[in-house]
Structure formats: C-alpha cells, structure tokens
Amino acid sequence: MHDVKRTGTHRMRWMLSLIFAFLMLPALVAAPAQATPSRSPKIPPVAVVWVQIEGADGTLFSGRVVTRTHDVTTESGGTRTCDGTNYDANPTPGPTVTGALDDAASANGFTWDGTHWAQFDDFFIETIKGESGSSNTYWSLWVNGEYLQVGGCQYQVRTGDTILFKMDSF
Template identity: 40%
Template structure:
C-alpha cells in the first residue's frame, strides 16, 4: 500500500509538473529591422500553434525536434503573440528560396518579419537572440522564461547586439552619462551614436536634453544591432521628488 501510494504521488507530481510547464510568461519581444525598430513590447506567451502569413501553421511549443519532453513557452510563439498585438505579420509567403516550415528541423526558417524579407542572395537574414545570446536552436525549440528578452534582428550575419544603460530620470539641460556595451559580455562599445553623440573608448557618452518630458533613446553603431530603447524622464529642477531638494532650491 505504501509503495502504491508513493507511485501515485510520483505520478501526480509528474502530471502537475507537465501541466504547469507551459504556464504563460511575460517576455520582452523586440524586432529590429534593417532601418528601424519594428516592434518592442512585453507579451504574455506560451507554447502554441502559430500562424505565419503563409498559412503553414504548426505546433511551436518546445517539443519540436524533441528539444523538450513537454510543451513550454518558446521564442517563435512569443513572436507570434507579438505579431497579433502589434498588428504585423511574419514568415512572408513571397519567398521562393526556402519553405517556411523545415520538416527535418521540425521548426521554421524565418523568411520575413513585418515588411522586411530575408534575402539569401545578399546574405541578409533574420537572427534570433535570447537575453543577447545568439540562438543555437530554432525559435520553436528555444524555451523562454519570465522576464526574458527575445530579440529578432535583421542583418548580414549575427552581429553583436548593443545594450544602452543610464539614468532613468534627469534634470533638463543638465549633462548626464549614458553607457553602451555589447549586450552579451558587457564590453564597452566605442563610436556608437546616441542622440547624435558618439561614445568614447569606455563606451560612455554625455547627453543633455533641452526640454522636459519622456524621451526614448537608442544606441546605434555600424555593423551592430541597435540597442534597446531607454526611457528617460526629463524633469525640471522643481519637479525633483525629494522635498529637501525642493526646499534647497527656494
């Protein structure tokens, strides 16, 4: 009886684990096209049947190519959810050089996102990154977790993805330092452009804003993927939240 009870408990635990593995998670999905950011937002996602514009619908839940034994949230499913919320399409049907679905890999070959098609003749393709790490498997096999950063980027190879960091709140017309790095390893990036100013050898750039309000800034550098958008709240001196600071200004 004890043995049977233990078996039943083990079976229940396995079933419960399987049911919870594909629990929806929030991830950030960013799509960087050839000339601009096509999408950047948080989506709630889990593994599911995805819907490319070609109509070549397939399961996309981590069990693809036996990558995971049970369904889990994955990168291409997150893109599919982003496409629905952002009103764009992916995997365009006009590409004749490759099937959208690759049976041998049990996964998709990304041929188009929004209005930007891949072009093998010019070696321009879509690349997938997870938390700045280049993906080593297809997007229907790449598991994502709560808070992950999913990046689809267009380019001639799999270049480094820039990361921009700095203060989230600054005083108008004051100088503040921002920092640009390789998102994968944190190495500083010299010569990157942020608001028309170039970073120095330490990856630093000093900026000031002439008017108040929310600013969205990015870093760009030739041969690299443009950075995340950094939201900066530019305030007047009298808008500082610390009452002691306001008193000091009077």
Template identity: 40%
Template sequence: MQISFIFLIISSILTLTLCADPGTTVNVRIEGKTNTIFESNVFTRGHNVTTVSGGTHHCDGTNLNSHPTAGPTATSALDDASKHGHFTWDGTFSTTYDDFFITRIGSDAQTATQFWGILANYNYTKTGGCQTRVQKNDQVLFAFDAFNKHFFLKLAGPSTARHGIETIFRVTDGSSGKPMSGATVDKYVSDSDGNVKITFAKGGWHTLKAEHNDSIRSNTILVQVH
C-alpha cells in the same frame, strides 16, 4: 473499485494540470532594416503557429523532441507580439528541423545575403525558435541582417533626469558586455568607456536608443526629464 477509479481520474487531472503550459511574460524586441518594428513585454504560451509560406505547425518547445513538455518559445512570443503590434510575419517550415525559418517581419524580408537572427538575452539561440524555450523576463531579440553585424547594442541608464543637468548613460555590446565607443544616442556619441553624457535641453519624456553602423541598434530607454 470505485475509489480506485476516482483516484485514477484525480491523478489524471493533476497530471494534465502539471503538464499544461502556464505561459510567461518576456520582452520581445524586433529590430528591422531601418527602424524598431516592435518592443514591448508579451505574454506567450506555446501554441500552433500559422504562416503563409509554412502552413500550420506546433511551436511549443516539443519540436524535434527538444523538451518533453510544451511551453512558451521564442517564435510563439513573436507570433503573439505580431497580434499586439499589428504587424505580420512569414516563415517557411522545415520538416527536417521541425521548425520555422523566419523570412519576413513587417515589411523587411530576407535577401540573398541578409537574414533574420534570433537572440535570447543577447546570445544567438542554439536551436530554432520553436525549439527555444523562454523564461520569465527573458530578452528575446529578432534582428534583421543579424549575421553581418558585429555587435548587439545594449543601452543602460536612469529613467529620470534633471533638465540642464548632465546625465550619464552607457552603451555596451549585450553579448560580451564590452563597452562600445562611437555609438550615437540622440546627437551624443559614446566615449571609449561606452559612456554617453547627455544634457537634456527641455523637460518631458525623451526616448533614447543607441546606434552604430556595424551593430544592431539597442533597446529603448524612456527618460522623464524634470
């Protein structure tokens, strides 16, 4: 009897360990109305989230029975990013969808025609942010006025360059991989293949980001110029 009891305790401990949310690290990028509010890697676990408008609710992937066990989610990553980035956000809570609807990040609040969208790896999430589980190294994007934009820019290129030597970067639509022409990176403009040819006039660290008037601005590339 005693052995069976001990075995039961050990089994329970193992079950709890296996079911515990280990958390993961994802890249969170928040593109606001006129600037990038936050862009960095964030470690997140599913947890209770509190907003002024929505109150406190669980946000761990089990929302609306989307997943059988708790884990990190898109909105839990946003909540953790807000702590690292020292910005606030708000959202209402729907009991029907068992999820938050994001209404404001930083100072950028939704309007009657402009709303916040959530994308994972450049694709719109199919469920709410507390239902959407995220995995290691996922690219999680929160974009203001997302539904009125046609493209979500992605910038690729080297992290080092030579002073005075032309270096090529490439701008694409992250969702489709389509090359983006006419996008601006610094003072340079991408060609029909999405290529941007940049000659750095001075050494040091340079921050690059692609923009286009009908698109959500791109990720950042830090380039060290020698």
C-alpha cells in the same frame, strides 16, 4: 512501590533500541518525500517576455508580450506545432521564441511569415513587419543576449526573458 532491577543486558538492549529509534526517525519521516520522483521545474504554459525586433534601419517593434504555448500558423509554412517539443528539444510543451513573435504580431497588428523546414521541425523566419531577408541577410534569434543555436520553436522561454529578432548578415 515495587522496585525492578535491570540487569546489564536489559539496560544495553534498552539503550540500543532507543539509539536505533532515534537514528531511524529522520529516515522514516523523509521516506514519503522520497517516494515521489524528483522532477525538473516545469515550464508554465504562459510567459511574460520582452520582444525587440531590429530591422536593417532600426527598431520595428519593442514591447512586453504575454506569450502562451500554442501552434503557429504562417502563410508560407501553414499551421505547425511550436511548443518547444519540436525535434525532441524538450520533454514537455511550453511557450517559445517563435510563439512570442506570433503573439506580439497578433496583439500589435503586424504580420510575419516563415517557411517550415521539415528537417528541423521549425520555421525559418523570412519576413517581419514587411521587412524580408535577402541573399546575404536573415532574421537571427537571440534570448537574453545569446544567439540561439536551435530554432525558435525549439527554445522555450520563461517570464522575464528578453527576445531579440535581428536582421543580420551572412
């Protein structure tokens, strides 16, 4: 067998090439994953939520609701988009608080009504199950124990959320 002697320069080049390949391997493997932009979790088009409606004298409805992304129609407000993209609140459509009320009403045989406020691109809920607000009461919206600072067509819900519609005083 022929014995080839390597000089110090050849050995050094060979070692540097080996180290370089070893260090670059993770970067090459990860490169395809980095080519795709990272995306925030997308809101699914359906959510299973708990809806509670508390009127002035007690509970009007309490139950599990399957809600989906959809337009909402009321007698006073007409048919409007209600998918969380209202007033540019979210970049993609998803199920909403008001959509959950609409689905609860449809599935359980009660009605609700609200006027559409163009300046907020949202509904102002006036009546649920025959109970209406007055000059000093209104339907407040809560999700997971927190009072909503946006409209019900702007806030997107996820499976497991608890939604409360509560008759409150001004």
